[in-house]
Each structure stands twice: as C-alpha cells, then as structure tokens.
Amino acid sequence: MMEPPEERPPAAVVPAMPEFRDWGGLPELPLSEVLRRLLPCLRSIYAFAAVCRPWRRLLRSSADLLRPLLPPLILNPRSSVIAAFYKLVLAQPLAYRTDLRADGAVLLSASRGHLLLHRRCGPSEGEARIIIIDAFTGAERREITLPYPRFSYHYAALSPTHLLVFHSKHAFFSLPFPDPNPNPSSSSLHWTKHSLPRSASFVTGILGFRGRVLGLTDLAQLLEFRLCASPQGQSQTVQMLPAAGLPDATTFERWHFGPRLVAAGDRLLLVLFMLEPKSASLFQNKRGVKKVAVYGLDIAQMRWEEVENIGAYSLFVDCASKGAAACIDVRSCGVEENRVYVVAPGCPWRSFPPGWEAALGDADNEPFSERAMDRQPWPSNIWVYPQLFY
Known part of the structure; x- marks a missing residue:
C-alpha cells in the first residue's frame, strides 16, 4: 500500500522587490557621513549633488x-x-569662462561665492554697473545698475539678503539680493541709502558670523549690520561694536x-x-x-x-x-x-x-x-x- 505523499508547509511568500529604489529617501545621518567622506574631492561632491534633489538639498544644508x-x-x-x-x-x-579684465572692470571683492566688479562709465558711455560673477566657473553673470554712476565705489559685498555697495566713510547703498528679476533695469531697482556711524572709517570687509553680519574698517573698527526689507529705521542699520586691545x-x-x-x-x-x-x-x-x-x-x-x-x-x-x-x-x-x-x-x-x-x-x-x-x-x-x- 502506497503511503500518501508527505505534505509540506506552503512556501513563504516573498514580497516583490521594487524595480527602482528611492535614493532620495535614505536617512540624512548616513548620507551626511557619506558626504563627509567624499571630501576634499570637489568632483565627488558635485557628483553627490547630482544624484537627486534631496541629496542636493542636504548638501546645501550642510554647507x-x-x-x-x-x-x-x-x-x-x-x-x-x-x-x-x-x-x-x-x-x-x-x-x-569669463574674462575678468574685460570692459575696464575693477574687482571690488569676492563675497559669498561671487566676484563683484565695478564697471565705471566714461563721458560717452552708459550707466555704471556692478558685475556679479559666479566665482567658481564664471558661467553666471549679472549686471546691476548703480544708483549714482559718478560716485567712487571702493568696496561691495553680499550679505544673506542684500547687495551692499560702499562709496564713502559716511554712507552706503543696499539692494535686496537675489532679485527675482534676472535683468534689472535702473527703473526697477530699489536702492536704499544708509548712514554709517560718524566715527567709522572706510568699510573694507563684510563677514557672516553666528547669524550676524559684521563689518570691518581699514582702522580695524568692528561694525554690525542689521538690514531688513523695510527702509524704516535705516539710521539704526549699522552700529559700532567697541572692542579694545x-x-x-x-x-x-x-x-x-x-x-x-x-x-x-x-x-x-x-x-x-x-x-x-x-x-x-x-x-x-x-x-x-x-x-x-x-x-x-x-x-x-x-x-x-x-x-x-x-x-x-x-x-x-x-x-x-x-x-x-x-x-x-x-x-x-x-x-x-x-x-x-x-x-x-x-x-x-x-x-x-x-x-x-x-x-x-x-x-x-x-x-x-x-x-x-x-x-x-x-x-x-x-x-x-x-x-x-x-
């Protein structure tokens, strides 16, 4: 007499693996460790940023x-x-990609990943402009009309929210930056004039530090800039920070x-x-x-x-x-x-x-x-x- 075949338990159902993995959904902690290990090679860092938008956002947040x-x-x-x-x-x-010496432009500063140049205007030329160029490749270039073309601008810098242009010991101009208009004309610009402390000398440096925007003069005087979108209260925009030693x-x-x-x-x-x-x-x-x-x-x-x-x-x-x-x-x-x-x-x-x-x-x-x-x-x-x- 033949014995009945042995009954085996049904095989476990293995869930089907998705065809594509969502790399952008990986946790930030291991991603941050991967990103840190790619340093100092710039090519690897840019390849990391090119994977997907979440990875690029992580790179920017880790800047x-x-x-x-x-x-x-x-x-x-x-x-x-x-x-x-x-x-x-x-x-x-x-x-x-950019000839920085063209058009008679003068370098004013390197600030927040950009080079800022001043192109003066001659007697028969147009308006004086600030030229803002991507510092890494020179591929991005913007030109912004200055408020007073005949002023002698000696320094310019970018803060997290504004473009600052200095023309004397006593005053400077600010413009919200970046502006949504890629090609601003003189009629669309909203420059604001600010006063500097009377005891301050020529501003020669702007620096972001612990969420504050600090400035330095040629006499090593320390300043703090508090810029906002509203021009009200602009007399209190800059204050001197007394420091001894x-x-x-x-x-x-x-x-x-x-x-x-x-x-x-x-x-x-x-x-x-x-x-x-x-x-x-x-x-x-x-x-x-x-x-x-x-x-x-x-x-x-x-x-x-x-x-x-x-x-x-x-x-x-x-x-x-x-x-x-x-x-x-x-x-x-x-x-x-x-x-x-x-x-x-x-x-x-x-x-x-x-x-x-x-x-x-x-x-x-x-x-x-x-x-x-x-x-x-x-x-x-x-x-x-x-x-x-x-």
Whole structure:
C-alpha cells in the first residue's frame, strides 16, 4: 500500500522587490557621513549633488559644516584657470569662462561665492554697473545698475539678503539680493541709502558670523549690520561694536593686505600686517611689513588678544579681493595647520605662522616689501570658493 505523499508547509511568500529604489529617501545621518567622506574631492561632491534633489538639498544644508573642511581655490585672472593646493581637491585646473579684465572692470571683492566688479562709465558711455560673477566657473553673470554712476565705489559685498555697495566713510547703498528679476533695469531697482556711524572709517570687509553680519574698517573698527526689507529705521542699520586691545592704526598696513576679519569655527579672528617702525628720515614715507599678527576676540569682554596658535585652522588672506577664509581639515588638502596663507601681486602664495616677524635687515622680503606694495593688487591671484558652499 502506497503511503500518501508527505505534505509540506506552503512556501513563504516573498514580497516583490521594487524595480527602482528611492535614493532620495535614505536617512540624512548616513548620507551626511557619506558626504563627509567624499571630501576634499570637489568632483565627488558635485557628483553627490547630482544624484537627486534631496541629496542636493542636504548638501546645501550642510554647507556651513563642509566649507571649513576645504581650502579656497586659486583663480589666476591672467591665465583664466582655477587650481587647487592639492590634486585630491581638484585633479586638473578648470578653465574660467569669463574674462575678468574685460570692459575696464575693477574687482571690488569676492563675497559669498561671487566676484563683484565695478564697471565705471566714461563721458560717452552708459550707466555704471556692478558685475556679479559666479566665482567658481564664471558661467553666471549679472549686471546691476548703480544708483549714482559718478560716485567712487571702493568696496561691495553680499550679505544673506542684500547687495551692499560702499562709496564713502559716511554712507552706503543696499539692494535686496537675489532679485527675482534676472535683468534689472535702473527703473526697477530699489536702492536704499544708509548712514554709517560718524566715527567709522572706510568699510573694507563684510563677514557672516553666528547669524550676524559684521563689518570691518581699514582702522580695524568692528561694525554690525542689521538690514531688513523695510527702509524704516535705516539710521539704526549699522552700529559700532567697541572692542579694545588692538595696536594703533598707524602701526599696521591698511589698504593692500589688511586688516582682514575671518571666522574660524566659533572664534572671530583678525589678521594685521604690522609695519616697520617709522624712520626719522623725512624722505622715507613707505614702510614694509615686518610682522603677521593674529588677534582673537573675547566676545564676553569685547577685547582683542594676540594669539600665536590658531590650532588646527589655517587662514587664507587675499590682497586683491579684500577677503579672508579659514580651513580646518588641512591634512587632506595639501596645506599646513596653524598658518596664514597670503596671496599678493607678483607672488602666487606664501604662508607664515601667526606672529611671524621678518629677520632684521630683510627689507625686501616678498610679498611684503615696499616694492610689492607699489604694485596694483589687480589682477593678481584670487582665493575663490564654489558657489555651492554659500
């Protein structure tokens, strides 16, 4: 007699795998770790951003964390190429798409991933304009008409909400930026005039720090800007922040190299290029730089204190664009920690430890000699960051 076949339990039903995986739905924590491990290679970071919109949003939201991990790139206006300190950041130089020296434009600053240039108007030419160019590729370009074409504008910068243009010690103009109109005309612009504190000197730097917009003058005076969409109360737009501890303004270089304000993590630092002592000779009016000094601000006491060690950070000072930046992940980027890197006319870059002093009799030390300071700061190499990180 044949035994009945053994009954087996029904096989478990395996759910069908979806044909496509939603990469954009991955948790942010592992994605952030992946993104961090892609540094310092810019090509890998941009490939990460190209996967999908959620990944790109994550990259933008992580900008403040990623930016200090990457040193600035070097743009040479003469050769129109961008290069990096280290090949792992950028394997091959990039061709820049804009001729920055065309149209007689003058570089005012590098600010928030853009280069800001001023194109003056001649007797038979049109209106004076601010030219805003993407600092990384030069592919994006906007021109904005200035409110008063005959003014001598000496500095411009971008805040998170405005374009700021400075023309004197006493006043400046602001314009909401970015504007929804890609090609604004003079009739559609809404420039607002603001007053600066009467005791302030020429503004030479704008910096975002802990959600605040800070400014610095050529006398190393510290300012705070509070800009809003409404022009009401504009007399209180800028206030002086008293801070003690700095040397007299006659002892440091004010126009070519500094002073420079830079945020290094949760510290606010100031780089001063100290000048040689004044000579008793009436015929010696120029003085070379003898020391690179770094000061940190004690915010509780509002006092600057000189420091000789900035830890794992390196500082980058740009003569032409009146800017400065800080980098902390120096080991993977080809730069040294606790150094001040300087770019100036006739000199691609040099680095100095904080508190560096020139040797006695080394009056021709480049790039800080009197001869170097006689050169025009533009066009020289410029520190630039990709716009993606702003």
